[in-house]
Amino acid sequence: GGSRMNFGNDVVDKYFKREIDRAELSAQLGTRENFFVDSLIDEMRMCAEVRDTLRFEYLVYALFVWDEDCNSISELDYYIDDINSMLLMDWHTQHENLVAIIQKVADAGSMEYLEKAINLDLKYLEWDDNHSFEIKCVRAIYHIGKSDAKPYLERISVSSVECIREMAVRQMGKIE
Helix, strand or coil: CCCCCCCCHHHHHHHHHHCCCCHHHHHHHCCCCCHHHHHHHHHHHHHHHHHHHHHHHHHHHHHHHHHHHCCCCCHHHHHHHHHHHHCCCCCCCCCHHHHHHHHCCCCCCHHHHHHHHCCCHHHHHCCCCCCCCEEEEHHHHHHHHHHHHHHHHHHHHCCCCHHHHHHHHHHHHHHH
16 A cells, blocks of 8 residues: 655654654654565665764654554564664764664674674763763673673673773673
């Protein structure tokens, strides 16, 4: 049938401005349409090519809306390579949100990307002395890998950043 999917930035904008409600946001995004995920990932890939930061933010938001509506995160298994590589791109501002998605999908292949992400040194996060993004990566590595996370956590546990080091040690303590 004719797909009603609309990934226009204006849809999310209208929702943020309270011009449409949550149900209308879902309807306009088309979160329950058959090929929603395929289409959205395609949009994200195109967005990555042109490095449109704001659009990427809206698309990641749409992914969260879809997850809330459909609760079928396993559909993202097929696209986890895309999402993993998007985590390592430094032009957008959605790294913490991508970690949340990656942790939910929980694919073992994501652990190496999460480890690399810890050393991204993202400009827009420079202000954060708590290193909350990096900490989320460490937690996600443990969550995804459990005992298989050990070699990753061991490498991170020699980080020069104290709070990252401590978090890696704390997560390793759960494995023993």
